[in-house]
Amino acid sequence: MTEPTSETSGHNNSGTAGTGSGYKPAMSAAPHILVVDDHREIRDLVSRALSRDGYRVSTAADGRAMRKALVDSRIDLVLLDLMLPGEDGLSLCRALRAESNIPVIMLTAKGDEVDRVIGLEMGADDYVAKPFGSRELIARIRAVLRRSGEAPASAHGERPKHYRFDRWALDTGARELLRDDGVTVPLSTGEYDLLIAFAERPQRVLSREQLLDLARGRSAAAFDRSIDTQVSRLRKKLERDPGEPKIIKTVWGGGYMFTPAVEHK
């Protein structure tokens, strides 16, 4: 496979211009859409259309790539081809549904009503028949995104979870960070989101761009140092000696790595 199966394209709007239609400045960032289709032409086509409209786009050619993209970044919506080699779209959709509530729009070549019914029963949020126009697709996407919570940031959120690492306990239900000795250390929203992104992917190098996507749901600007600052702030609260961090290690030229073993309940 020489071909990049899961890259991001599309730029983040810088506020005023850019975004195809949104005159709502409140939206913190463009939604991140994952296109899963085995035909490259379709991926490229859809990908271009969506980025043109201001969305951030990643692509995947099969189920495995899809899963990887879902772990590596914070996806707001999945465009899923019904017919895929290996696992087909329906089972992927069902699996996706089973463990998250990321909205899914099904794509299919056939216009069968049957497929549509099956798709919706499998938990797809909408259904678009190929060939489709980009205007229609975008309208559907916008509709589904709006319907499914309006707040793309919390699209992941579901059952409260509980993480333990080092001498810390992180409770997503209470949104609290608790130290061994019983003291609750207050975290700002940004610090909390960043810590969750880390705790869910321990012992892996995470690039700044990835962290920005995972924690803030946006893509990096030219010289974006905001993650560094946030890591610095987080270290000050987490580390015994922020000058020599043990928990969040720096990977020179690569990003950061959350090193402790995480007990994930």
Added chain:
Amino acid sequence: MTEPTSETSGHNNSGTAGTGSGYKPAMSAAPHILVVDDHREIRDLVSRALSRDGYRVSTAADGRAMRKALVDSRIDLVLLDLMLPGEDGLSLCRALRAESNIPVIMLTAKGDEVDRVIGLEMGADDYVAKPFGSRELIARIRAVLRRSGEAPASAHGERPKHYRFDRWALDTGARELLRDDGVTVPLSTGEYDLLIAFAERPQRVLSREQLLDLARGRSAAAFDRSIDTQVSRLRKKLERDPGEPKIIKTVWGGGYMFTPAVEHK
């Protein structure tokens, strides 16, 4: 956003009128109507007609979306298509009836008298056959809303419920907030409504707009800070240390989150 698929639209300039003459009770805000139909054209059509008439409108394409809308916002009336893929309208209607008394108007393509009878038996409050004119639809809606309690705000209210969280007990029957030690803490109507909205959706980030809809049944104005003030007041009564709230947490740039586990009896 040319296409209002599931946002609220339509303003009500309630304001001054109010006084005296009325069969119309001081309606605080426009009723919020949920349109459930799998055909987009119908959703759009109906949606436009209703917003033009001043209603706030959300839409859903299937049962799942309907349920989501019902949890996410305070719906005053449901327009429900009889024929839906997956679960059909009748079972949805019955389910809806089972756990709330939100009025339902059934839509159906066929003019069968049979359907009508079944629909009404299932608990629908009225029945409109497609194709229908918007004038007729709106007349029916107004009639049903008036009939069903006249006060859209209390459309949800049904069996008294009992919530327990942290060291508090909230009794919707008595409309009282009781602390562990037996002391009853008086809440104003607004504080009470807001607390109910929170207690029914624990461990979820709720935007200010959503809270405004859930607790006050209206949509947000430009720089509406009333929710912040109300949260502040509520915190002063609920929290041990209002300066460092544990129960209602702030999500910077996102809204608020009610963190304690809620025992819901």
Added chain:
DNA sequence: CGGTTCAGTCACAGTTTGTCACAAAATGGC
């Protein structure tokens, strides 16, 4: 060892939020 690039952190500015005081509105009693 010197130059270059990358990372840590501080200070600052732009936003967002907390909260007080006050006015408008609703409520209740007469």
Added chain:
DNA sequence: GCCATTTTGTGACAAACTGTGACTGAACCG
């Protein structure tokens, strides 16, 4: 209806949060 009381929303200002620029130090390269 009229006035006292309570409640709710608004404006204003302080505090908190986040991202950016600047400066400094550390890591890499030859």
